[in-house]
Amino acid sequence: MLEEGGYLRFYELKGNTVVPPMGSKVFKNANLDWVENEQIKAEDQSSNGQTRASFQIEGISCIGCVWLIEAIFKESPGNIALKIDSSSSLLELCWHKDQFSLVDFAERLQRIGYQISPPSERPRQSKVTSQIEALIGLAGFFLLNTMLFTLPTYLGMSETFFLAPLFRLLAAFFSTLSLAICGGYFIKRAVLALRRKVLHIDLPIAAGLVAAYAGSLIGWALGYSSLLYFDFVATFVFLMLVGRWVQEFAIERNQAHLQKHFQGPGEVTLIGGHEDGENIQADEVKKDQSYSISPGAINPVAAHLIDENAALSLEWINGEPEPVEWKIGTIVPAGSINVSSETLRLKADESWSDSLLAELLQPVENSITNNKIQRILKTYLLFVIILSGLGGGLWLLFGGGLLKALQVFISILIVSCPCALGVTLPLCDQIALRRLRKMGLFVKNPSLWAALRKVKTIVFDKTGTLTMEVPRLKNPDVIENLSLKALRATYILSRKNTHPVARSILHSILAHKASLSNTLSLEHQITKETIGKGVLWVDQNDNQWTLGKPVWKAKVDEIVDQSANAALRLNGKLVAKFFIQEDLRDDAREVVHFFHQENLATAILSGDRKERVYPIADDLKIPRPSVRSECDPYEKARWIEEEAFESALMIGDGANDSMAFKSAICRGTPVVDRNILEASSDFFFFGRSLKTIPSLFKIAKQRHQTIRNVFWAAISYNCIAVALCLSGHMHPLLAAILMPLSSIATLVIAWFGLGKKSSRDSF
Numbered sequence: 001m002l003e004e005g006g007y008l009r010f011y012e013l014k015g016n017t018v019v020p021p022m023g024s025k026v027f028k029n030a031n032l033d034w035v036e037n038e039q040i041k042a043e044d045q046s047s048n049g050q051t052r053a054s055f056q057i058e059g060i061s062c063i064g065c066v067w068l069i070e071a072i073f074k075e076s077p078g079n080i081a082l083k084i085d086s087s088s089s090l091l092e093l094c095w096h097k098d099q100f101s102l103v104d105f106a107e108r109l110q111r112i113g114y115q116i117s118p119p120s121e122r123p124r125q126s127k128v129t130s131q132i133e134a135l136i137g138l139a140g141f142f143l144l145n146t147m148l149f150t151l152p153t154y155l156g157m158s159e160t161f162f163l164a165p166l167f168r169l170l171a172a173f174f175s176t177l178s179l180a181i182c183g184g185y186f187i188k189r190a191v192l193a194l195r196r197k198v199l200h201i202d203l204p205i206a207a208g209l210v211a212a213y214a215g216s217l218i219g220w221a222l223g224y225s226s227l228l229y230f231d232f233v234a235t236f237v238f239l240m241l242v243g244r245w246v247q248e249f250a251i252e253r254n255q256a257h258l259q260k261h262f263q264g265p266g267e268v269t270l271i272g273g274h275e276d277g278e279n280i281q282a283d284e285v286k287k288d289q290s291y292s293i294s295p296g297a298i299n300p301v302a303a304h305l306i307d308e309n310a311a312l313s314l315e316w317i318n319g320e321p322e323p324v325e326w327k328i329g330t331i332v333p334a335g336s337i338n339v340s341s342e343t344l345r346l347k348a349d350e351s352w353s354d355s356l357l358a359e360l361l362q363p364v365e366n367s368i369t370n371n372k373i374q375r376i377l378k379t380y381l382l383f384v385i386i387l388s389g390l391g392g393g394l395w396l397l398f399g400g401g402l403l404k405a406l407q408v409f410i411s412i413l414i415v416s417c418p419c420a421l422g423v424t425l426p427l428c429d430q431i432a433l434r435r436l437r438k439m440g441l442f443v444k445n446p447s448l449w450a451a452l453r454k455v456k457t458i459v460f461d462k463t464g465t466l467t468m469e470v471p472r473l474k475n476p477d478v479i480e481n482l483s484l485k486a487l488r489a490t491y492i493l494s495r496k497n498t499h500p501v502a503r504s505i506l507h508s509i510l511a512h513k514a515s516l517s518n519t520l521s522l523e524h525q526i527t528k529e530t531i532g533k534g535v536l537w538v539d540q541n542d543n544q545w546t547l548g549k550p551v552w553k554a555k556v557d558e559i560v561d562q563s564a565n566a567a568l569r570l571n572g573k574l575v576a577k578f579f580i581q582e583d584l585r586d587d588a589r590e591v592v593h594f595f596h597q598e599n600l601a602t603a604i605l606s607g608d609r610k611e612r613v614y615p616i617a618d619d620l621k622i623p624r625p626s627v628r629s630e631c632d633p634y635e636k637a638r639w640i641e642e643e644a645f646e647s648a649l650m651i652g653d654g655a656n657d658s659m660a661f662k663s664a665i666c667r668g669t670p671v672v673d674r675n676i677l678e679a680s681s682d683f684f685f686f687g688r689s690l691k692t693i694p695s696l697f698k699i700a701k702q703r704h705q706t707i708r709n710v711f712w713a714a715i716s717y718n719c720i721a722v723a724l725c726l727s728g729h730m731h732p733l734l735a736a737i738l739m740p741l742s743s744i745a746t747l748v749i750a751w752f753g754l755g756k757k758s759s760r761d762s763f
Contacts, residue, residue: 014064039102057091059114132245139238142178146234175230183237215410246426296498301355303346309531312336325532339498341529388412411730415721424746431754440686448682451666457644461652462606472583473508489545492525586689592620594694605636636660706753717742
């Protein structure tokens with residue numbers, strides 16, 4: 001479609017950036033009535049013939065997306081100016097009144113994968129990040145003022161100078177505000193962690209801040225300048241908040257990407273009574289309520305079918321993508337997908353809270369805690385406390401005096417505070433996450449890093465994970481050989497059909513004949529579906545076109561090829577046969593081979609039939625003992641608990657994988673049309689390829705090695721700084737110099753360890 005529109009520069013600008021797939025969303029006719037209303041409202045408020053409006057836009061991933069949207073806007077009659085803020089996904093338009101069609105512009109964007117929405121739907125920033133940003137602003141203000149009144153002392157201002165007491169008072173005042181207002185963030189978290197009997201990185205940060213401030217108060221009261229660390233307190237608070245913001249922002253950004261592309265069970269429409277026609281969320285469905293679900297939607301609860309018959313897919317339940325025909329009065333299970341072309345009516349046999357789907361979609365509580373970090377922190381804290389007490393005690397014992405002993409004691413607590421780690425560790429995470437984002441993988445849960453080091457088995461679901469969600473047309477040349485009339489008929493018969501075979505045919509049509517969608521997208525052709533058979537369309541010449549099972553509408557004397565998956569017929573005469581097969585994800589063989597080289601076991605747990613599972617496993621060289629077919633959700637979970645207890649990474653995409661997610665030590669999911677495992681996944685990835693998963697393991701190893709190097713650098717710094725403290729030569733000015741130097745050194749280590757793109761990034 002981009003090629004026919006002359007937009008191929010998009011690929012040049014996109015480069016290697018992995019963009020999120022739109023899947024079948026690109027084929028849906030979005031309701032744009034609100035867009036027309038927005039244009040009328042905006043033009044009524046316009047002046048000088050120029051109209052302005054703002055919208056949210058979904059789907060922007062790179063500079064190529066920005067260029068593409070601008071190019072389409074410039075070709076629209078009546079355009080004046082367009083501005084895109086890619087960070088906030090905000091689209092600002094300006095056009096000539098009565099000359100520009102906002103609906104046409106929105107339709108063109110939707111056709112190539114971008115969707116606009118009202119600006120009021122813009123996702124808000126999390127409270128945590130907003131709070132830290134506000135604290136950073138205040139901490140910066142307090143730091144500048146503290147340094148303003150401390151620097152004159154460092155530059156030689158005499159103690160007898162008449163402004164010296166005032167400067168010291170103001171420095172103490174702003175340092176106090178910094179600790180009380182901004183440093184309280186770390187102190188509260190440290191206290192909360194202690195109450196829960198958990199050691200957290202905030203504990204040594206809080207201890208260093210309190211020790212520095214307490215020593216400064218004592219030094220100020222007694223006129224002992226070697227204990228004045230007011231500037232240290234303000235600087236430390238500011239740096240720690242910046243480091244924490246980097247960490248929280250990175251995770252929040254990935255979660256925002258997730259929320260844009262994943263959908264829950266969606267809505268249902270109530271039938272009958274005073275609520276007739278009302279749309280409610282799936283989790284609001286009550287027992288005995290009658291409701292309807294649209295084509296492609298998910299049935300949220302077990303329910304009786306009210307309609308005569310229906311075609312439903314149980315892919316989410318057992319991984320079997322082939323639709324099943326259901327008769328009136330039968331109980332349709334929760335999690336089944338309506339692949340009919342018509343809306344289905346059902347009566348709930350249970351409430352959402354009692355449904356199997358609700359149970360399967362319960363968020364996974366992360367039980368992984370980094371015990372190694374806990375042990376390191378415990379040892380580190382005990383060592384620092386013992387060393388500072390010992391150093392102060394020795395100075396007091398050998399006649400150094402109480403103030404000198406107190407100086408040594410407090411200076412050790414201060415210089416041993418993990419300032420460099422508090423800034424560098426979040427930076428390591430940010431660099432690692434940024435590299436993964438460029439590859440199309442987004443980490444949602446920071447505990448993933450610790451969990452990956454324990455993984456020994458990679459467990460795959462099959463349908464939608466090892467294979468693509470939509471099967472591939474085996475004979476795409478049949479599309480090229482169709483006449484224009486037959487091609488138009490095939491497009492009309494398949495464009496609103498959610499059956500896997502129809503979607504595969506539609507994908508091939510748009511891949512080979514993209515311009516066809518431009519000529520037919522606005523035509524309202526009526527098709528009629530016969531459940532379990534196919535779809536029929538009557539053209540303007542009363543010719544009957546059918547697309548469905550090969551035997552459907554076949555002539556009596558015709559020898560039907562039963563191996564075909566679908567047939568296109570004109571008045572019963574065969575026009576074309578379509579063969580489809582499961583489409584293995586790109587690089588799947590190489591990815592499995594990589595895991596075997598890394599001594600990681602691989603397994604397939606699928607709800608699909610063994611005749612569909614074993615050929616995939618054999619192709620990927622996954623041993624048969626590690627392959628299970630026709631698994632229900634509980635069997636998948638049981639296999640992981642028995643064969644890969646606390647060592648499995650589970651990669652799946654459907655509700656039937658949710659119990660396995662709970663049993664696995666960590667879990668990931670591909671971005672597909674229907675996926676509601678976002679509450680349970682630790683990471684998700686875009687694109688047709690699986691190669692981002694080995695990249696995740698490689699970058700995790702690099703991150704671990706870089707953090708080890710940072711720790712060793714921090715230990716070296718602490719040895720030098722503590723030696724100066726024990727010798728009695730540590731001074732607030734020296735501490736103010738050593739602290740940023742140590743931070744800069746660890747930042748350089750982090751950059752060289754993770755910041756430069758490695759040749760190992762490519763797979």
